[in-house]
């Protein structure tokens with residue numbers, strides 16, 4: 001099926017925004033990535049269901065994206081449909097200490113809403129980029145907090161279009177892990193339990209965490225955050241620094257001078273540059289310290 005035909009079908013059968021041959025560098029925090037054949041931004045749950053149905057019926061591969069802040073999209077781009085959930089579905093509601101957000105809400109906004117309402121528990125996440133759906137998928141965390149601590153259930157849609165609610169046990173949260181990494185369900189809604197707290201203390205804590213990020217992380221350059229997971233018993237950034245790799249470059253990709261745990265897009269980097277740099281770091285750390293560095297950044301797209 002031709003790209004234009006897929007796009008027309010999606011246009012006729014959903015109310016979603018559709019773009020053909022959309023450069024993924026416009027949708028990733030790395031500012032890297034070739035074109036997606038067709039990018040779909042749903043307007044509601046029915047759009048998600050219809051997009052999944054069209055992908056199934058016409059055997060078009062479908063990749064789910066949140067806000068693109070933990071992914072590296074290869075230079076050839078992504079074949080088939082990219083369903084962009086970040087910034088798509090954004091309703092939320094509160095009943096006492098229980099908050100339910102749709103998955104397209106940005107994590108920062110979700111934390112601010114909770115903090116402004118005087119509830120504590122999400123301060124740790126205020127500076128983590130991305131959508132709530134992506135944060136649940138990754139069990140995002142910082143400053144001794146993680147999504148696992150507050151999420152009590154998630155409403156998902158299976159690839160066949162059925163709705164399913166998963167409880168916290170079924171979500172199998174672990175270090176940067178959730179059940180979604182093994183299943184390919186789509187996160188639609190996230191429910192969190194929080195506790196009442198002192199609003200001014202909560203907001204001050206959020207500001208403190210944001211300031212710490214500004215002073216320690218290379219936020220002035222595009223990246224996907226920490227490149228590697230924390231190897232047991234070590235800190236990824238410290239190992240990379242001890243290996244003398246701070247500032248090391250391949251093409252436009254650089255080990256950040258400010259924080260060695262981040263690879264930054266210093267100068268029009270390609271995905272190939274970043275992948276070579278990841279491999280180089282892994283080899284150096286293996287040779288010097290006999291430690292395997294597992295990437296945290298997820299690689300998407302055609303090889």
Ligand SMILES: Cc1cc2nc3c(=O)[nH]c(=O)nc-3n(C[C@H](O)[C@H](O)[C@H](O)COP(=O)(O)OP(=O)(O)OC[C@H]3O[C@@H](n4cnc5c(N)ncnc54)[C@H](O)[C@@H]3O)c2cc1C
Pocket residue numbers: 029063064065066067068069070071085086103127128129130131132133134135136137138139140141142180185186187188217219223224225226298
């Ligand atoms: C400067 C910077 C700092 C960062 N700091 C941190 C940090 O402190 N802690 C941390 O944990 N992470 C950090 N990250 C990484 C990133 O922000 C998180 O992993 C974030 O939770 C990813 O969310 P996203 O919406 O961007 O997901 P994406 O990167 O778009 O996607 C990540 C994965 O989630 C899946 N996904 C996304 N949305 C959905 C959905 N609705 N349904 C099903 N699957 C979905 C995608 O398919 C993909 O596999 C940082 C990144 C940057 C750029």
